[in-house]
Amino acid sequence: GHPATQEAAALLDQAERVVVFTGAGMSAESGVPTFRDALTGLWQRFDAQALATPEAFRADPALVWGWYEWRRHAVQQAQPNAGHRAVAAIEARVPNTVLVTQNVDDLHERAGSANPVHLHGSLFAPRCSACAHPASTPYGEADEPTDGPVPPPRCARCAADIRPGVVWFGEALPTAALEAAVEAASSCDLLVTVGTSGLVYPAAEIPQVAARLGATVIQVNPEETPLDRVATVNLRGPAARVLPALVEAAWGDTDQV
Numbered sequence: 190g191h192p193a194t195q196e197a198a199a200l201l202d203q204a205e206r207v208v209v210f211t212g213a214g215m216s217a218e219s220g221v222p223t224f225r226d227a228l229t230g231l232w233q234r235f236d237a238q239a240l241a242t243p244e245a246f247r248a249d250p251a252l253v254w255g256w257y258e259w260r261r262h263a264v265q266q267a268q269p270n271a272g273h274r275a276v277a278a279i280e281a282r283v284p285n286t287v288l289v290t291q292n293v294d295d296l297h298e299r300a301g302s303a304n305p306v307h308l309h310g311s312l313f314a315p316r317c318s319a320c321a322h323p324a325s326t327p328y329g330e331a332d333e334p335t336d337g338p339v340p341p342p343r344c345a346r347c348a349a350d351i352r353p354g355v356v357w358f359g360e361a362l363p364t365a366a367l368e369a370a371v372e373a374a375s376s377c378d379l380l381v382t383v384g385t386s387g388l389v390y391p392a393a394e395i396p397q398v399a400a401r402l403g404a405t406v407i408q409v410n411p412e413e414t415p416l417d418r419v420a421t422v423n424l425r426g427p428a429a430r431v432l433p434a435l436v437e438a439a440w441g442d443t444d445q446v
């Protein structure tokens with residue numbers, strides 16, 4: 190295999206404590222509509238920033254809820270890719286592996302990852318906009334992919350509007366998730382960063398914390414990113430091809446991939 194893949198495979202095989210840190214590129218080959226791609230049909234006359242903010246939800250809960258329901262259905266039509274399965278294979282092989290994702294889809298879970306840390310929340314964790322009580326599934330009447338406003342369900346506990354469980358522009362990241370991610374990055378000996386542009390903070394801090402504290406960093410991304418400067422090995426390619434090759438080079442064929 191490729192010399193960089195061999196080098197990365199040796200690092201992965203020797204690692205005792207691994208963090209896998211993923212971004213939107215992880216889901217690219219699953220065809221999940223990206224944040225911007227999700228602005229099609231009715232949504233194309235909106236700017237993402239105009240929908241993914243607390244102000245937008247307060248102004249028109251049905252419009253914002255309808256958009257996230259449309260995207261949740263879009264994610265449900267998508268399938269995890271070989272990259273998601275390779276991440277699950279790493280977790281199966283290295284017990285001390287923590288998966289930290291910026292993605293709000295559930296493709297890591299559907300590929301077998303038990304407990305990803307969702308730094309930006311999840312499309313599948315709606316909660317009450319007032320008392321934060323989790324919404325029960327199904328989340329609302331729309332069990333069909335809508336293409337327009339849908340009134341959000343009411344909280345069973347306080348009757349306020351249920352909101353999407355994702356981090357909006359201007360909102361802080363969930364404290365517990367951020368603390369778990371920093372803790373894992375601070376104590377790992379290897380961090381594999383996949384499919385993130387490394388531009389959005391504070392999430393982009395995670396690989397830098399690991400590198401600063403002496404961890405080895407492997408980056409998987411077809412493009413250059415600011416994380417190139419902290420990466421020990423750069424695997425320039427798409428996650429769904431590179432990650433299975435990395436796992437295969439480290440441990441031979443594993444059935445999960």
Ligand code: NAD
Binds near residue numbers: 241361
């Ligand atoms: P999102 O961009 O996270 O999109 C969610 C889905 O689209 C995920 O499945 C993700 O994998 C996929 N995706 C996103 N970009 C992609 C790409 N370029 N290629 C392929 N797939 C891609 O949008 P969201 O649902 O609104 O949730 C995240 C929210 O959190 C966004 O509004 C985002 O801007 C916000 N955010 C806040 C902070 C912060 O620090 N407050 C940081 C980052 C993101």
Ligand code: APR
Binds near residue numbers: 213389414
């Ligand atoms: N395999 C690996 N990486 C890929 C692939 C692929 N098949 N396709 C694209 N990429 C890379 C791109 O080169 C880019 O660097 O994935 C990265 C995607 O970057 P962003 O779109 O900025 O996604 P992300 O880094 O996750 O953004 C962080 O900001 O917009 C918000 O909510 C969004 O949580 C996200 C956060």
